[in-house]
Amino acid sequence: MALIRSVFQDELDSVSQSLVDLTEMVATSMTKATTAILSCDLKLAEDVISTDEKIDDYQHDIDSRIIDIIARQQPVASDLRALVTALRMGSDLERMGDLAHHVAKLARLRHPECAIPLELIQTVTDMGRVAVAITTKTGVVISTRNIDLAVETERDDDEMDDLHRQLIGYLIEPKWKYGIETAIDLTLLGRYYERYADHAVSISRRVYFLVTGKFAS
Amino acid sequence: MALIRSVFQDELDSVSQSLVDLTEMVATSMTKATTAILSCDLKLAEDVISTDEKIDDYQHDIDSRIIDIIARQQPVASDLRALVTALRMGSDLERMGDLAHHVAKLARLRHPECAIPLELIQTVTDMGRVAVAITTKTGVVISTRNIDLAVETERDDDEMDDLHRQLIGYLIEPKWKYGIETAIDLTLLGRYYERYADHAVSISRRVYFLVTGKFAS
Numbered sequence: 001m002a003l004i005r006s007v008f009q010d011e012l013d014s015v016s017q018s019l020v021d022l023t024e025m026v027a028t029s030m031t032k033a034t035t036a037i038l039s040c041d042l043k044l045a046e047d048v049i050s051t052d053e054k055i056d057d058y059q060h061d062i063d064s065r066i067i068d069i070i071a072r073q074q075p076v077a078s079d080l081r082a083l084v085t086a087l088r089m090g091s092d093l094e095r096m097g098d099l100a101h102h103v104a105k106l107a108r109l110r111h112p113e114c115a116i117p118l119e120l121i122q123t124v125t126d127m128g129r130v131a132v133a134i135t136t137k138t139g140v141v142i143s144t145r146n147i148d149l150a151v152e153t154e155r156d157d158d159e160m161d162d163l164h165r166q167l168i169g170y171l172i173e174p175k176w177k178y179g180i181e182t183a184i185d186l187t188l189l190g191r192y193y194e195r196y197a198d199h200a201v202s203i204s205r206r207v208y209f210l211v212t213g214k215f216a217s
Numbered sequence: 218m219a220l221i222r223s224v225f226q227d228e229l230d231s232v233s234q235s236l237v238d239l240t241e242m243v244a245t246s247m248t249k250a251t252t253a254i255l256s257c258d259l260k261l262a263e264d265v266i267s268t269d270e271k272i273d274d275y276q277h278d279i280d281s282r283i284i285d286i287i288a289r290q291q292p293v294a295s296d297l298r299a300l301v302t303a304l305r306m307g308s309d310l311e312r313m314g315d316l317a318h319h320v321a322k323l324a325r326l327r328h329p330e331c332a333i334p335l336e337l338i339q340t341v342t343d344m345g346r347v348a349v350a351i352t353t354k355t356g357v358v359i360s361t362r363n364i365d366l367a368v369e370t371e372r373d374d375d376e377m378d379d380l381h382r383q384l385i386g387y388l389i390e391p392k393w394k395y396g397i398e399t400a401i402d403l404t405l406l407g408r409y410y411e412r413y414a415d416h417a418v419s420i421s422r423r424v425y426f427l428v429t430g431k432f433a434s
Contacts, residue, residue, distance in 0.1 A: 068296060077288065080287060084287075170332060171401060172397050172401065184388060187404045208384070
């Protein structure tokens with residue numbers, strides 16, 4: 001029995017490690033997507049777009065492994081909850097990859113023009129920075145189950161929401177001179193970053209709940 | 218053993234029925250949210266907003282029941298896959314409820330003004346109609362596992378995408394006279410309906426995969 005438990009623990013750890021790998025893949029995509037849209041770099045945008053399938057495949061592979069572990073090990077209680085949570089964290093990460101992909105597609109759509117007006121370069125740079133920081137933190141939360149760090153992602157998310165408000169605030173100022181189409185682009189872009197951070201927070205909340213049995217307040 | 222199987226089958230059926238109930242709750246929310254935003258009806262918007270928690274609770278309850286079934290019955294192969302798929306369908310439906318909630322919040326935010334200009338009433342009416350139709354169809358797909366109907370939701374989603382393009386197309390016409398803020402509202406609104414339909418399609422694709430073992434093409 002001790003041996004079986006240990007094999008099971010190894011399998012759980014291996015799933016966790018794969019989820020951490022996935023956070024790194026997603027963070028890389030978001031870093032590149034943000035650079036692509038800020039510097040109007042078509043090649044980089046296409047790099048992100050072509051990577052999205054790899055992220056999806058990697059997540060599907062984690063999913064299959066989790067279902068296989070549940071079928072073979074028939075875990076109950078907290079072990080089963082940890083595996084179901086891992087399934088959900090994989091979905092969140094896959095969706096974060098999609099959102100990085102959306103940012104890159106917007107960069108490609110507007111190329112050779114730049115999607116981001118000069119006055120908003122700093123705001124979008126900051127949104128990209130927060131997005132990558134929260135993803136890296138999420139990876140650490142998955143691997144260490146550190147609940148203080150899990151709670152910290154809520155503050156990163158607040159920062160993202162502030163940046164998002166700042167972005168929308170700029171679009172509706174009377175001095176806005178880039179027209180409706182650019183405003184639409186930036187509205188969607190803001191939404192992508194905001195949702196991206198929401199998914200990262202959702203992962204941290206899942207870990208918090210796994211560890212404490214309570215919802216983060 | 219026959220008896221255990223039968224109890225298990227009853228439990229699976231009961232989960233399916235609860236998911237169907239959830240599609241009905243979500244469809245009702247989206248119907249009301251669309252009416253609220255089209256007719257600038259604050260009371261109806263608040264009704265949707267206050268219902269969202271019930272949808273979330275209902276989904277959490279389904280989730281707990283599914284995890285409990287997995288723990289007690291220790292299903293393998295296709296039974297386990299069906300339960301994991303049910304977990305995912307619950308998440309999709311919960312997210313669809315969130316998106317109806319977002320539509321209602323936009324109606325409330327703009328009240329007593331109307332968020333939708335006269336020229337776009339028809340397009341938004343159609344988006345609401347398609348959203349509700351695809352949800353109802355999704356309920357039937359969950360309960361009957363009819364794969365032809367599952368494939369049909371892809372066509373509803375195409376219709377939603379066309380309506381979405383029509384909406385954005387209108388915003389960027391030179392004759393647009395409602396300013397940036399309304400354009401931002403409508404960009405987000407369009408995104409909510411589009412994502413809503415995506416989640417419905419995602420449920421249908423999950424059922425298709427469960428039944429055929431293949432991805433819908």
